[in-house]
Amino acid sequence: MSITLHRAADELRTLFDQIDPETGELFEGFESARELVERKAIGCVAFLLEDGIEINSIKAYIKELTAKLKAREQRHDSLKGYLQHHMTEAGITEIKDERGIFKASLAVGRDEVVEIYDGAQLPQDCLREIPARYEVDKVLIKRAIKDGYTIPGARLARKDRLTIK
Numbered sequence: 001m002s003i004t005l006h007r008a009a010d011e012l013r014t015l016f017d018q019i020d021p022e023t024g025e026l027f028e029g030f031e032s033a034r035e036l037v038e039r040k041a042i043g044c045v046a047f048l049l050e051d052g053i054e055i056n057s058i059k060a061y062i063k064e065l066t067a068k069l070k071a072r073e074q075r076h077d078s079l080k081g082y083l084q085h086h087m088t089e090a091g092i093t094e095i096k097d098e099r100g101i102f103k104a105s106l107a108v109g110r111d112e113v114v115e116i117y118d119g120a121q122l123p124q125d126c127l128r129e130i131p132a133r134y135e136v137d138k139v140l141i142k143r144a145i146k147d148g149y150t151i152p153g154a155r156l157a158r159k160d161r162l163t164i165k
Contacts, residue, residue, distance in 0.1 A: 005040035012037050 012033045019026060087095070087106045096103040116122070141154050 003036070003040070005037065005044060008033065008037045008040050 012030075015027055015030045015033055083104065084106060087093070087104070088108070093106045093108065094103060141151050142156065144151055145154070145156050
């Protein structure tokens with residue numbers, strides 16, 4: 001069975017507890033236990049670095065695919081509008097494939113839509129209220145606490161930071 005970082009660190013903590021408080025003498029095996037924790041931690045760092053590279057690659061690929069998808073959707077919508085425009089101009093309401101596999105139909109004047117050409121002129125009773133969305137402003141809270149204010153439900157805390165390069 002391979003020892004984990006967690007188990008190695010637990011064993012090292014146990015050895016820490018056994019240090020002689022008067023002399024500060026370390027027990028035998030302390031250094032090797034510490035080296036084992038370091039080796040296991042180095043393995044974790046190596047994995048994190050490799051995993052971070054893969055995560056960034058996946059993000060870049062997603063960004064690239066999203067851009068390609070958006071371009072395809074725009075091209076699709078543009079071509080559909082192009083077809084509709086020219087069918088309207090030519091007075092054509094239906095186009096069929098000679099094999100009967102697909103067709104395009106243009107229903108002239110079929111859909112009713114509301115077009116807003118000047119929203120400022122609309123009466124108040126034609127508007128709906130969309131409630132405001134509230135979210136925590138941590139920068140404001142931090143500044144207020146540092147300025148001596150007490151903010152119920154919030155406090156400043158110090159946390160450790162692990163940097164991997």
